[in-house]
Amino acid sequence: MDAPGTVARGDLLIRDDAIAALGAGVPAALAGARPDAEFDAAGAFVVPGLVHGHLHLCQTLFRGLAEHDDLLRWLRERIWPLEAAHTTASVAASARLGLAELIAGGVTCINDMGTVRHTEAIGEALEASGIRAVFGKALMDQGAGVPAGLLESPRAAMDESLVLARRFHGAGAGRLGVSLAPRFILSCSEALWAEVAATARERGMLVHTHLAESPTEAREVTQAVATSAARYFAERDVLGPGFVGAHGVWLDDDELALLARADAALVHCPGSNLKLGSGLAHVGAWRRAGIRCGLGSDGAACNNRLDGFHEMSLAASLSRVVGRRDPRPGSPPPLAARDVLALATCDGARALGLGDSVGVLAPGRQADIAVVDARGPHMGPAPERDPYVALVHAARPSDVRLTVVAGRVLYRDGAWTTLDPAAVGATARTELTGLLRRAEEAGVA
Ligand SMILES: [Zn+2]
Numbered sequence: 001m002d003a004p005g006t007v008a009r010g011d012l013l014i015r016d017d018a019i020a021a022l023g024a025g026v027p028a029a030l031a032g033a034r035p036d037a038e039f040d041a042a043g044a045f046v047v048p049g050l051v052h053g054h055l056h057l058c059q060t061l062f063r064g065l066a067e068h069d070d071l072l073r074w075l076r077e078r079i080w081p082l083e084a085a086h087t088t089a090s091v092a093a094s095a096r097l098g099l100a101e102l103i104a105g106g107v108t109c110i111n112d113m114g115t116v117r118h119t120e121a122i123g124e125a126l127e128a129s130g131i132r133a134v135f136g137k138a139l140m141d142q143g144a145g146v147p148a149g150l151l152e153s154p155r156a157a158m159d160e161s162l163v164l165a166r167r168f169h170g171a172g173a174g175r176l177g178v179s180l181a182p183r184f185i186l187s188c189s190e191a192l193w194a195e196v197a198a199t200a201r202e203r204g205m206l207v208h209t210h211l212a213e214s215p216t217e218a219r220e221v222t223q224a225v226a227t228s229a230a231r232y233f234a235e236r237d238v239l240g241p242g243f244v245g246a247h248g249v250w251l252d253d254d255e256l257a258l259l260a261r262a263d264a265a266l267v268h269c270p271g272s273n274l275k276l277g278s279g280l281a282h283v284g285a286w287r288r289a290g291i292r293c294g295l296g297s298d299g300a301a302c303n304n305r306l307d308g309f310h311e312m313s314l315a316a317s318l319s320r321v322v323g324r325r326d327p328r329p330g331s332p333p334p335l336a337a338r339d340v341l342a343l344a345t346c347d348g349a350r351a352l353g354l355g356d357s358v359g360v361l362a363p364g365r366q367a368d369i370a371v372v373d374a375r376g377p378h379m380g381p382a383p384e385r386d387p388y389v390a391l392v393h394a395a396r397p398s399d400v401r402l403t404v405v406a407g408r409v410l411y412r413d414g415a416w417t418t419l420d421p422a423a424v425g426a427t428a429r430t431e432l433t434g435l436l437r438r439a440e441e442a443g444v445a
Helices: 025-030 057-062 071-084 088-104 119-129 154-168 190-203 215-225 229-235 253-261 270-275 283-289 308-325 337-344 346-351 387-394 421-441
Strands: 012-015 018-022 044-048 050-055 107-113 132-136 176-178 207-211 243-247 265-268 292-295 369-373 400-405 408-412
Touching (some): 012 025, 050 265, 057 071, 057 088, 057 421, 088 119, 088 400, 088 421, 119 132, 119 176, 132 154, 154 176, 190 207, 215 229, 229 253, 270 308, 283 308, 308 387, 337 346
Parallel strands (some): 107 132, 265 292
Antiparallel strands (some): 012 018, 369 400, 400 408
């Protein structure tokens, strides 16, 4: 995924946490020495690890529990009450279950939005898992249907975000970053957005939020603030190079221009947009406007997979449908498979401000790598003829043989090095039982 689009057969050498050499450069870099460890990647593609631009690890326990609703009903009737029933232990179990799935699927970096409480449990799970991540607690201080347990004052919301930042920003040898994560316009007051904008500027923190996701949400936003989401953010100085907005399905061209001018980033979540019936984002138009773009799965409650390959396949195919609906002259062409792999790797890293360190296989970059076996029948007969098409349209998480973050093997041929999948699964089931009991006692579930 370097700028010239190099595809080469050869070796890759990792030293400490970084890529030391590639291909012809490997013998010279080894200088006659033998590597401490080797992995035979014959018959596989070695690619930059996948970057998941938008996710809620706290919702992994809710997988299959919130079906058949559109966004606002899904949030108000299912997700928020379930989030309010979380404890530190259930959030930790939810995060670890999601991380086991992500790491085995070649994901090396995520951008997570937690729930309002217990976000330190997500930070601890991220740190122990070895994955690279930006994460933040969801900020909510108002809104119809928000349970009391998820509401807090703007001051308390910001103070806890800063406590998390002091503890986790730069933790895990620099793998972790902490963001400000105001949930969306309908759950955050004007005062809270002002605090977010000022603090993000002062401390250089990412602002991770949702915008323009569904038509009913867009309508309620217009009723509440008399303008659209991107305009609201632009007027309040929320947009900037650290802004990462998920979904963006219903942004118009003027709003895309506002985002581009501010150098804000958007994250495409096609699986979630389809399953919640939210709509089809026009990612070609985002790219044409010059916006940095990434790809994400959103949480397991609205997808229900945390699967970068599924999202890539959807993004590539949906761009053909969306492009055809845009009758204007000069409408952007469908995304090529390489463009889509870029969304999930180098472009996704740039969307999170990590473009200089990950997303590309090149000497000096962080060794965040996935090895994807190409020998399965579903990849045949000749995946090497177009590796981008093979990876985007045919590969699956189960093809991933090796996941490496900062030079450390996190997953190898069915075995996790930082997570015990049997224990993770058992704890998740136990915690789900407790969570549903608490939700029932609170009158939901
Ligand atoms: Zn989301």
